[in-house]
Amino acid sequence: MREMSAGSLVAVSSLKEFFRDAFHAASAKQHLDIDEAAEQYVVNLLTMFSRADALYERTADGLRIKPLAHMLGEALTAPTEFARQRSLQRLGDVALFVAGFFARSFARKLIDIDYHIAMGGNAYGSLADTMQRSSSGRSVAHVYAQLSRKFQPLVDALNEISETAYQHTDADILRLYEVWMKTGSPRAHGLLNKLGVQPVKQGGYRREH
Numbered sequence: 001m002r003e004m005s006a007g008s009l010v011a012v013s014s015l016k017e018f019f020r021d022a023f024h025a026a027s028a029k030q031h032l033d034i035d036e037a038a039e040q041y042v043v044n045l046l047t048m049f050s051r052a053d054a055l056y057e058r059t060a061d062g063l064r065i066k067p068l069a070h071m072l073g074e075a076l077t078a079p080t081e082f083a084r085q086r087s088l089q090r091l092g093d094v095a096l097f098v099a100g101f102f103a104r105s106f107a108r109k110l111i112d113i114d115y116h117i118a119m120g121g122n123a124y125g126s127l128a129d130t131m132q133r134s135s136s137g138r139s140v141a142h143v144y145a146q147l148s149r150k151f152q153p154l155v156d157a158l159n160e161i162s163e164t165a166y167q168h169t170d171a172d173i174l175r176l177y178e179v180w181m182k183t184g185s186p187r188a189h190g191l192l193n194k195l196g197v198q199p200v201k202q203g204g205y206r207r208e209h
Contacts, residue, residue: 095120100158156187
């Protein structure tokens with residue numbers, strides 16, 4: 001199998017290997033500190049959602065990503081504790097993947113990346129709290145707790161993978177500034193600086209010449 005990296009094709013033996021190497025490099029660049037179990041969870045998530053049938057759900061209008069609010073509603077009205085946990089996990093997983101790989105598309109929508117970060121982080125946090133209460137769930141509760149606490153840095157790392165070969169336009173600079181204002185993303189701040197922009201919270205930015 002061959003995957004795109006930094007604008008060129010590189011040979012990899014599996015998609016999971018590609019995501020593992022890419023995520024490890026992005027995590028190091030973004031100074032993301034998570035343990036091996038949490039890193040493996042994210043790699044498995046990326047590999048799974050690389051298949052459209054895993055990310056999208058069939059509706060009368062075709063394949064769609066279910067709105068996060070609907071997923072939360074399903075979790076709150078789940079008939080069993082197991083069903084609630086599965087719904088929370090799905091909510092956290094989809095929010096993380098979408099915020100990580102579809103961030104640029106949010107600029108044209110009412111619901112932005114900060115909404116996905118809040119929804120996903122809270123879903124993982126609730127899941128960790130729930131699983132911590134049972135002896136069988138404690139072994140994985142710490143993974144969800146990390147994903148909750150580090151949700152925004154995780155999004156930065158996935159953005160790094162998504163945009164490795166992307167060239168930023170002036171419109172993207174405005175979008176990066178908006179993301180930084182809403183989420184405080186260190187990655188967005190760093191990219192703005194690299195693009196010659198010094199972010200200013202009080203109402204604008206300065207373009208360096």
